[in-house]
Amino acid sequence: MSLQPGQISQPLTVPGAIVLFYMRDTRGSVRAGAQDQVLDYLRLxxxxxxEAQRISQGLRNCNDLYIAxxxxPADRLLAExxxxxxxxxxxxxxxxxxDPDEATVLGGDVLMLCSRMPALLAEADLRPAVPVTPPGARPGEGAVPNAPDENAVPARDEVRDEVFNRKIGAAADAYLAELRADAIIRRP
Structure with missing residues (x-):
């Protein structure tokens, strides 16, 4: 990660080889806020x-901390x-x-991470899914659906569907081309 374009890494020894990395170029840019993270965690x-160490040893997920x-008193367990x-x-x-569902002891507290999400995805989950009524309009009048945000990160399912559709489309085109190449067309 510290290499600049044109630099070569130090030799790395791996089983059966010595590896050198050469940084040719870097491409792309990170969207604003893409590295920000939203954490969902519990603090007991x-x-x-x-006692905190004893409890943290037996935890497998955040639900276990609720059970513990x-x-x-209710003010002892904080969900933040x-x-x-x-x-x-x-x-x-x-x-x-x-990592998610991992716990540690901080002073006399048990701290457990429930989830970690990029801030852009967390904001996407908070956006309303209903049409937005423009200011000054009566409810239902002039409502326009939320415009897609070009900086929004696509959902995993959307990306998977798009890749699948591209692959199946390419396979269909190749099959059709093969059928055309093998076809014998006779005209009377």
Whole structure:
């Protein structure tokens, strides 16, 4: 990642070979906000590091943390969601190293990451799916559907469908060309 165009990496030894990477060029640009992340996480405040460590060892997912918090006061378990930059520094550093459904102990608290999503996708999930009424218009009058955002990240299903349609279209074109090439056309 630190290579600039025209540079060669240090030799890397892999089984049966030595590898060098040459950076020819870089292409593309990252959309504004594409590297921002929205984190959904739980924080169980116990105040006892030994108890927090014991609880964190048996967790498999965020639902397990809800089960572990049963019987405790409601203010002990905090479900929080926010941009990585808006999370307190100590929790943000700990969460940055976690994968979803992984937990760590921070002081006397159990901190568990439930999900991590690019901010652009999180914003797409929050957009209304109903038509928007222009200002000054009566409800239902002059309503226009939400215009597609050209900077929006397409959904995984949309990309998969588009790739499938391209492949099946190419296969159909190739089959039709093969049929035309093999055809014998006789005219009376």
């Amino acid at each position: 405040r116990l105040g006892n590091p030994a 918090a049963q019987g405790l 969601k926010g941009n990585l930059g808006s999370i307190p520094a100590d929790a943000g550093l700990a969460l940055a190293t976690l």
